[in-house]
Amino acid sequence: MDAVSTTNPPQKKAGREFWNSNPCGGQWASYREFMNWYHTVEPYMYDAVARHSWQGRRVLEVGCGQGPLANHLPSLGAIVVGMDMSDASLRRAAEGKRELGNDTLTLMHADAERLPFADASFDAVVSFGVLHHTPDTDGAVQEVRRVLKPGGTATVMLYRTGNPKWWATTLLRSWGHARDRRRAKRDRIADRARGKHGVNDSRGTALLELFGVPTLKAYSNREALAMFRGFSVVEIRNVQPGFRRMADIIPVLRAGAPVLGWIDRRFAGLWGFYQVIEARR
Numbered sequence: 001m002d003a004v005s006t007t008n009p010p011q012k013k014a015g016r017e018f019w020n021s022n023p024c025g026g027q028w029a030s031y032r033e034f035m036n037w038y039h040t041v042e043p044y045m046y047d048a049v050a051r052h053s054w055q056g057r058r059v060l061e062v063g064c065g066q067g068p069l070a071n072h073l074p075s076l077g078a079i080v081v082g083m084d085m086s087d088a089s090l091r092r093a094a095e096g097k098r099e100l101g102n103d104t105l106t107l108m109h110a111d112a113e114r115l116p117f118a119d120a121s122f123d124a125v126v127s128f129g130v131l132h133h134t135p136d137t138d139g140a141v142q143e144v145r146r147v148l149k150p151g152g153t154a155t156v157m158l159y160r161t162g163n164p165k166w167w168a169t170t171l172l173r174s175w176g177h178a179r180d181r182r183r184a185k186r187d188r189i190a191d192r193a194r195g196k197h198g199v200n201d202s203r204g205t206a207l208l209e210l211f212g213v214p215t216l217k218a219y220s221n222r223e224a225l226a227m228f229r230g231f232s233v234v235e236i237r238n239v240q241p242g243f244r245r246m247a248d249i250i251p252v253l254r255a256g257a258p259v260l261g262w263i264d265r266r267f268a269g270l271w272g273f274y275q276v277i278e279a280r281r
Helices: 009-021 031-041 043-049 087-100 137-147 164-183 188-197 202-212 221-227 243-249 251-266
Strands: 058-062 079-084 105-109 122-128 148-159 233-239 274-280
Touching: 009 087, 031 043, 031 087, 043 122, 043 148, 043 274, 058 137, 079 087, 087 105, 122 137, 137 148, 137 221, 164 202, 221 233, 221 274, 243 251
Parallel strands: 058 079, 058 122, 079 105, 122 148
Antiparallel strands: 148 274, 233 274
């Protein structure tokens, strides 16, 4: 099916084209290597799902990308549907499914703003780092609520405002857009990152997201709470300020990785760039 929403279709089309040419996380020699890398750089995601029991639960992942979580949840006993708007990402997720032998994982092409499922279809919905890239984030959150069974849980990560990484991201994107306007060429910095690192290099994909992704938003904890209206219980934890991740992208910082990791742990609540929202319908 063609799952592009009628809401802001040019922006949706640009987003799909971006993720098709830039699957998040790059490409690795084997899917197990990719999974190991993801556990290292995004540990908060696996910590978040470890808080719950998944045995026998029917789970939807909205925006599964290359499948680092969709291919992890079956090992915890979940029956998983992973959906994404990027065909390239889904192909790589399918490669992982085959390599890991995940028979309880189904992958499909769909849009977060128009989930192709009946009301109350899932015991749980997860979505990490996705809904802030769709034009109608609020509508996507309400779609998550719609497809959850009563008592079902949603675990969603959104980017958060009011922290050093978001300030730096906003400044750098504004600078990049200003350069594009001055040089009369779009995505010039993103293209340079693509040429230097390539779309299959994890550093390159991180830089491409910073400078090239069409839709990039962030929300305060208060704004996130407002979006999750209608859920009975909502808890928000701020995690991963992002200093340690800089050492993976900027080689000169690698010697200081342990210190940067300590800063991430020490100031997660105050400076966390990610907000993990856990909500019960």
